[in-house]
Amino acid sequence: MIKLDFEKLREDFPIVSKVIYMDSAASSLTPRQVIEEISRYYLEYRANVHRGVHRLSQEASEKYELAHFKVADFIGANSEREIIFTKNTTESINFIANSIELDNRNRNEIITTYLEHHSNFIPWLRLRKKGFIIKLLKPKPDGTIEIADFEKLISNKTKLVAVTHVSNVLGNVVPVEEMIKISHNFGALCLIDGAQSVPHIPINVKKMDCDFMALSGHKMLGPTGVGVLYIKEEHLNDVEPFTFGGGTIEDVSIDSYKLTRSPERFEAGTPPIAPAIGLGAAVDYLTKIGMENVLEHENKLSNLAFKGLSEIDNVEVYGPAENKVGIISFNIPNLNPHDVALVLDNIANIMIRSGHHCALPLMKEILKRPNGTARASLYIYNTIEEVKKFIDAIKEISKI
Template structure:
């Protein structure tokens, strides 16, 4: 994989921040966009801008073809059985809320169980809290190990015949741990439960095959995988989606509207009321083309190498704590520099042109498990290099000096 050639395709990377070349290490929050995606969105607005599924004129037809073409690309990208199983949403959060509000509220009741983990992003925790409150179902947590990983024996012990839904993130946005989703799904199905996967941090970085995983629902966001913000998708098994009721009502999702009763369109359109995120879908399709051309296997290999390099280099810094497993982590490292608040670390790094994330990363229960209030996180993607990691290490050493830490 020619990283330098890839970097040339990202215009935003070629700038200086506070007098230093930009080192962008916050791709877990949002990735940067290649020229091909930017051009695809601009081309849509300049040449094809029209509403979809409605007009019979040329622009409407071209817009519809581009929008539905992106759905087909997304289905192939996830190895879904049909484009009908792909519902375009604003992102992972909206997709997970759709499952919680439509499927879960209709299928959970008093005495039922919903199983998640303490590492979940708030987007895959709060919706289930709300379902539990509304239905009387019990919310249960699979225990975490000291390094934040989960053991299958604990999964077996937590999921019971009363469990209706299991919802787990594929990859932790804090710990970098890759959860054994296929095995967890098998355990959930053995007990008759449905498996929901938060794929926000997995989809950009590794091949995802929803049919091999056998999950019932899978949610992801485009903006973390080189696509624009405001577009994502929910994959759902067709039979489940067909049985679910829409939660947004209005134009385009209807079949027939009467004065007192209405009926809905077939999949996937019954879940896409109103004018959809057309340009975002076009950008998502272009991003999928871009990632496929490079190869998800190559991207995953590159990020694993970067994460291992970063972990080793960070370990040379006195007074640093690194969270998550040592091995088998995706391309991110979450850490704390003793006696320096993570926000101060991020602020000093920014003066050196280095962008990292600081805070609770929308994972406050996990922060409490780790016995911290916040951490700093450096996350890598296909355009990052070992030189970026070296800049990070130098910046952290300078941060220590700035705060007078470790200077005798």
């Protein structure tokens, strides 16, 4: 593994010279290289894709298609046909939730967990209207999932298991590989919310063997406006598109239509061309660094932050200490988490997230903190010095 100069790569992110950014789980910063690639599209070959025979349209189509290949390689998919560009993780999950039909009353259960972001929770709850039964897997008080608890819930009635790979509140890595294997043994499908894992740890969907994965470009150095839905090849013909229209068909007559192959089949209308090309550049950037290096760097920072916060008397830190990415949730018991975030911005120029992080079931039922938590989330551009400043600032705020 080539060692990287993480100090040097900060030059690619002009914002880090102005603030200490610790809110990457909400949205990461974007390096110059990605912005330049997007600018190139607008300045040099701005045209629609898959529509024109002229040179600009051809170039835009090639670059847009190339982005599918890059993402496929990055997550270890079999082919670019398995990569569908959506707006974000939320849309990718809704895509599958929308396509699921109750075709067999003997298989009418969906399992999700108390750990989930609302994006991987509400779309399944909503399916109760279609007659599905939603079962909820409860983590331990520190947010870890026990396989034995999962085995108590799954059965031959389970149609789909929808679970996050990494908690956006606690940062812990969920044992999804084991869960997928068990799901398949029971004939159930498995959807993985990869919004907080794909930006931080090496991912191989083929090895993992999930049926679907959802992720967001804006959390992995890409621009906003593009997400990914991975659909395993064997399901491509079974999944009903979420939207229909231009670009999705092979033929249309006055009373019928024939859909074309994936990914066009699923990407109706003008797609997010510039964001997808930007995501391709973000994937190049992360690949150049190496995801093993990303994880190692983050673990170093995150261990320091976790230990530092845990040693402060008046601070509660949530989640396990190990097997996690750089997300740390905490509270100073007498203060509202929003106040902690505001003071941190005012006194130390540090940007963190506060509140329920779109994970109210976890906040209410597991952490028992309905006001939420303060959350620091770290990425490749953060440094040991920044983490030390953060710990010192929290020490000061805890004395308020």
